[in-house]
Amino acid sequence: MEQTNRAPTEPQAMISLRNLRVSYGEREILHGISFDVMRGETLVILGGSGSGKSTLLRTLVGLERTSSGEIWLKGKNIAAISSQEMDEIRKKIGMSFQGGALFGSMTVGENVALPLREHTKLEDSTIEIILRLKLDQVGLSGFEDYMPSQLSGGMKKRAAVARALAMDPEILFFDEPSAGLDPIIAAGVDQLILELKQAFHMTIIVVTHELASAFLIADRMVLIDKGNVVAIGSSEEMRSSTHPRVRQFLDRIAEPAVSEELDYLQMLTEEHRHPGR
Amino acid sequence: MQIAARHLDKTTIFDISGDIDLATSPQLRKALLRELRELKMPRVVLNLGAVRYIDSSGVASLVEGLKASRDVGSRFILFGLNKTIREVLQLSKLLKIFEIYENEEQSVAT
Amino acid sequence: MELTTQIGGSVTDGLAYLGALTRLGGRAAYFTFVAPFRGKPLRFESAISQAMQTGVGALPILSLITFFIGLILALQSAYELRKFGALNYVASAVAISMTRELGPLITAIVVIGRSGSAFAAEIGTMKVTEEIDALETMAIDPIHFLVTPKFIAMIVMLPCLTIWANSMGILGGALFGVAQADFTLVRYIQSSLDALFLRDITTGLIKSVMFGITITAVGCHEGLSTGAGAEQVGRSTTRAVVVSIFLVILVDLIFTALFFFVSER
Numbered sequence: 001m002e003q004t005n006r007a008p009t010e011p012q013a014m015i016s017l018r019n020l021r022v023s024y025g026e027r028e029i030l031h032g033i034s035f036d037v038m039r040g041e042t043l044v045i046l047g048g049s050g051s052g053k054s055t056l057l058r059t060l061v062g063l064e065r066t067s068s069g070e071i072w073l074k075g076k077n078i079a080a081i082s083s084q085e086m087d088e089i090r091k092k093i094g095m096s097f098q099g100g101a102l103f104g105s106m107t108v109g110e111n112v113a114l115p116l117r118e119h120t121k122l123e124d125s126t127i128e129i130i131l132r133l134k135l136d137q138v139g140l141s142g143f144e145d146y147m148p149s150q151l152s153g154g155m156k157k158r159a160a161v162a163r164a165l166a167m168d169p170e171i172l173f174f175d176e177p178s179a180g181l182d183p184i185i186a187a188g189v190d191q192l193i194l195e196l197k198q199a200f201h202m203t204i205i206v207v208t209h210e211l212a213s214a215f216l217i218a219d220r221m222v223l224i225d226k227g228n229v230v231a232i233g234s235s236e237e238m239r240s241s242t243h244p245r246v247r248q249f250l251d252r253i254a255e256p257a258v259s260e261e262l263d264y265l266q267m268l269t270e271e272h273r274h275p276g277r
Numbered sequence: 278m279q280i281a282a283r284h285l286d287k288t289t290i291f292d293i294s295g296d297i298d299l300a301t302s303p304q305l306r307k308a309l310l311r312e313l314r315e316l317k318m319p320r321v322v323l324n325l326g327a328v329r330y331i332d333s334s335g336v337a338s339l340v341e342g343l344k345a346s347r348d349v350g351s352r353f354i355l356f357g358l359n360k361t362i363r364e365v366l367q368l369s370k371l372l373k374i375f376e377i378y379e380n381e382e383q384s385v386a387t
Numbered sequence: 388m389e390l391t392t393q394i395g396g397s398v399t400d401g402l403a404y405l406g407a408l409t410r411l412g413g414r415a416a417y418f419t420f421v422a423p424f425r426g427k428p429l430r431f432e433s434a435i436s437q438a439m440q441t442g443v444g445a446l447p448i449l450s451l452i453t454f455f456i457g458l459i460l461a462l463q464s465a466y467e468l469r470k471f472g473a474l475n476y477v478a479s480a481v482a483i484s485m486t487r488e489l490g491p492l493i494t495a496i497v498v499i500g501r502s503g504s505a506f507a508a509e510i511g512t513m514k515v516t517e518e519i520d521a522l523e524t525m526a527i528d529p530i531h532f533l534v535t536p537k538f539i540a541m542i543v544m545l546p547c548l549t550i551w552a553n554s555m556g557i558l559g560g561a562l563f564g565v566a567q568a569d570f571t572l573v574r575y576i577q578s579s580l581d582a583l584f585l586r587d588i589t590t591g592l593i594k595s596v597m598f599g600i601t602i603t604a605v606g607c608h609e610g611l612s613t614g615a616g617a618e619q620v621g622r623s624t625t626r627a628v629v630v631s632i633f634l635v636i637l638v639d640l641i642f643t644a645l646f647f648f649v650s651e652r
Contacts, residue, residue, distance in 0.1 A: 058520075061524045062523070062524070063520050063523060063524065086526075087526035088526075090523075090524055090525065090526035091526050093524070095521070095524040097517045097520065097521055098517065099516055099517060101516055101517040101518045101520065101521035102518075103513075103518055103521075104512075104516075104518075114525065114527070115525045115526075115527070116334075118525070118526075118527050119299075119526065120299045120334070121303060122299070122302070122303060122334055122337075123303065123306065125341060126302070126303075126306060126334060126337045126338060126341060127337075129336075129337035129340050129341065130333045130334060130336075130337045133333055133336065133337065133369050134333070136369075136370070137368070137369075163525075166333075167299070168298075168299075168332045168333050168334075199364075199368045200368070
């Protein structure tokens, strides 16, 4: 298990994870994750299916409970704060979900306006201007009266980003931004992330398994495998890494085939176990 | 955010300082709309020299002020914008829409 | 030995389920009665539109069903009563069975079919599409946003629907009364009203409020505990209907027994 050696009191760290463990019931998904996310950087969390990367993201935004360890975010350990304190932090973070997670019963504009209506005392006319500004930033000007079901996959993601931006968050989280999109539309979403990064100097955390997208947007990357941090570093460091698991992931080599005949025999005949996800 | 109004002949100058954010922008909005819609001042000037930060709600309030000034035929002028605020307005494509000057003399004179 | 373990397991599961429903109801009660005084206003508009869907939308089908039920009750009681030449008691038999029992129960069952299942489907779909998660990451409590308006709508609308159902049932009985038992419509309704005590109506209404709470809690709980995948929404919806019907009848039994022993004194 390779981990970073940064001190917990990194001055520029926006988020610090210290030995974070998360379990679903009996099964531990994350086995002690530690790293820092710097203010203003775009960090990409890479990993295959079942690596625990999505669980990690859900834990960072407070959707999963930690079984031990610390998550320092804006000076607070969110693994050990009250739900009221967590709500205050949540007003300063934005999350773009895989499928957009727009509310189907509301228009695009109402979706973007929702956090403002719920959490601020702004007048409707002010909120209306903000939501149009946000929709313009994601390239969806004029779509405020559309229902989410009338939007294409890429537009849904953009609208979800506009909603995530509504409260001017300091940290923006993306779950698989290019999932389910064709390559051209996906490139458009990557471009949007780059624009947001350059324009707002926001701290951005992206979970993905798309390598091209990751190398395009990342300042630094973390490779997660089987619930552990395998490697962390800049895009260049990852590209030139000689770590076998990193190479395997970056060069897209399949799991090594069972070589020994004995192993193969054992694999075919061993007692049935419940497959771990 | 602190907001102070000075009244010159047919001109109101607001000296604003601090952060214009979700908590404070309603106050700014109210002050602007009162001056423009109710008092119908021909010229409203915002001194943003001491403003450190402006968020989307602040930008939206400025847009509302600008809209109100157009409606009543007044002039709505900003000056003293620091780099951050210029950047924010630039990103919202508003830098060219507002009437912006370097200093108070220009804002009052032109 | 194994049987006792199994029974024990089921009892524990059942109690855990009731515990979850109670917590959900408790949170909704908090958002209704406490949170508005702490700066978290009630979502009235949402509650009203929910009440329209639950209440007004159910009127046509509920009217038809309870009218038929009233007619059936009249026929069934007349079958016995005519042996004693006591057909004029049909009105009171129908009125009492409707207001004390069948009005609230039939209303609850119609509402389970229309709204309890819809709650589970709506919330379950939102769970599957990560909309519930999205609410949480926006610091919006799903119980406050989604569940509480449904509780309010149901607690208000179920008694209203029940009163309507009672009247339609009595009208259904009146059809028989006028056609077969020498009643005039006015006299039938008059003798229905004479047969009823205020207590008959209020116990029915108290039950209907309890049914409303039960249906909402089950529907929303099933929705919120939907697993991943679209087929899970279907499962949740089915479970919401089956569990609601069972619990409504259980609640009915408990309250009927309670009223029986209380009124005895």
